[in-house]
Amino acid sequence: MAGIKRIGVLTSGGDCAGLNAIIRAVVQRAVDEYGWHVVGIHKGTAGLLSRPVEAETLDLSRFDGALLRRAGTVLGTTNKGDPFAFPMPDGRVVDRSDEIVEGLKELGIDALIGIGGDGSLAILERLCKQAGLPLIGIPKTIDNDVARTEVAVGYxxxxxxxxxxxxxxxxxxxxxxxxxxxxxxxxxxxxxxxxxxxxxxxxxxxxxxxxxxxxxxxxxxxxxxxxxxxxxxxxxxxxxxxxxxxxxxxxxxxxxxxxxxxxxxxxxxxxxxxxxxxxxxxxxxxxxxGTPVARDRLIASIFGVHAVDLVAQGQDSMMVAWEGRSVTGVPLSQIIDQPHQVxxxxxxxxxxxxxxxxxxx
Incomplete structure (x- = not known):
């Protein structure tokens, strides 16, 4: 995509095995293939509410093979505080989405890769639309309940x-x-x-x-x-x-x-x-x-690479998915509020x- 020079990546929702493998793949593909800068946003949307925004530039020197073996997420995550209905200490519930949009603009990124379950991706899509920022989602959940993908990272x-x-x-x-x-x-x-x-x-x-x-x-x-x-x-x-x-x-x-x-x-x-x-x-x-098993490392790596490629193709509001033994992209509108059950x-x-x-x- 013409004009892309700097992308952001964050993890949101509960942690699971394989998140670091996704981040590693995103950084390696974005830097090696496209020459982009990658900004890692800390603590999910919570990091975007901080001032200054909690973030760091991610380079290849940090992402050797050892990161494949690490559980959790080096960026941190949060599964609390819907920014559109954020609980305050005094009991009020307020809309803080504008603050997150300001945080995204402060980073100067051209697109965002969000790693999360269907709930997190729904929130991120609303925020990115508000910010006028392209979003590519990567499904991760141990429950494997995200629609339109046969498997999610962590499962x-x-x-x-x-x-x-x-x-x-x-x-x-x-x-x-x-x-x-x-x-x-x-x-x-x-x-x-x-x-x-x-x-x-x-x-x-x-x-x-x-x-x-x-x-x-x-x-x-x-x-x-x-x-x-x-x-x-x-x-x-x-x-x-x-x-x-x-x-x-x-x-x-x-x-x-x-x-x-x-x-x-x-x-x-x-x-x-x-x-x-x-x-x-x-x-x-x-x-x-725990240490991610081989399949989670593989799926995470495939998803991370494909997410960067979707950004390069100019895609927006899409989620990377595994369907029919192949990686693809599906509209986020097709996975929101449609849990994949047994x-x-x-x-x-x-x-x-x-x-x-x-x-x-």
Whole structure:
């Protein structure tokens, strides 16, 4: 794109494995191929609210191969404070978007590459339109719930962590005749639970897309006992609701539910109904950290390079996506408020059923 000399990059929303690999790819492609300057914005939109803006020029000397192996993000991130409805210390909610637009202009960038989930990318699109600045988004989320892309950065590592946890739980479950319940992340979708459950040999997998019945779980435990199995592995996504439809967690100001506790709830129900000795493990943020697995490093590198190329092509309001074993760009309008959830009739669900895994229904 004619006139591009300086681009910005930031990470927004929750952290995950592979973010540094994206940043590295963006810097290497922009500097090596196009001769651009790259500005790394610290702490996502929070860095743009600071004065002076919290940012630094990123050069190749910092981005050797070691960065591929680092979890988290060297730029920092935030998942708080919608700039269009920003909570103030005195309880007021104000629109601070103009301040962020001023921050973007202060940096003198010609385009922005934003790395985030669908919520973060929706906010960044509004801000960039307000600033008259082209935006290219890169999807990252361990939940893998961004529409129009088969995989998002961070998902593969999260599945690996959850699968590894099941590998560790199985021997102790068998040694002590126990039912082991593993609660994994998955705010809007059950992708982690389903994939890790299949890979880790779970007997029961509960995901938010499929309502569950406690009697179905109890029958599965009894079936295993009749097969002379003395243990069971259960995987539960954090967003699974109780059988009455109520979420498990605590409600934040504004009505958003902070999930957590469904694993213990399911464990208690199983113990009551089957008499089994049950233990519960909640992985929580362990799934976000750790060394990125090879697939996340690969996808991150491909996405970072392609995002820079889309900027060079003059594209705007686009997101990099993986579709049909190839990288492409899709309009951000097609991914906002359209979460990619597990298809109850999809291949993974059919495989789980074919393996005799109970999905709770």
């Amino acid at each position: 593969s590592t999260a599945v690996e962590v959850a699968t590894d946890a099941l590998d560790h739980l199985q021997p102790t479950a068998a040694s002590h005749d126990r039912v082991m319940v593993l609660e994994v992340m998955g705010r809007d979708a059950g992708h982690i639970a389903l994939s890790a459950g299949i890979a880790g040999g779970a007997d029961i997998i509960l995901i938010p897309e499929i309502p569950w019945d406690p009697d179905s779980l109890a029958r599965k435990i009894e079936d295993l006992r009749r097969q002379d199995r003395n243990f069971a592995l259960v995987v539960v996504a954090e967003a699974v609701r109780r059988e009455d439809g109520d979420p498990v967690g605590r409600t934040r100001e504004g009505g958003k539910v902070l999930y957590g506790g469904i694993g213990h709830y399911v464990g208690e129900r199983l113990g009551e109904m089957t008499g089994a000795e049950v233990r519960v493990t909640v992985l929580g943020h362990v799934q976000r950290g 298809d109850p009739q999809g291949a993974l669900v059919k495989a789980a059923r074919g393996l005799g895994i109970c999905l709770g229904d």
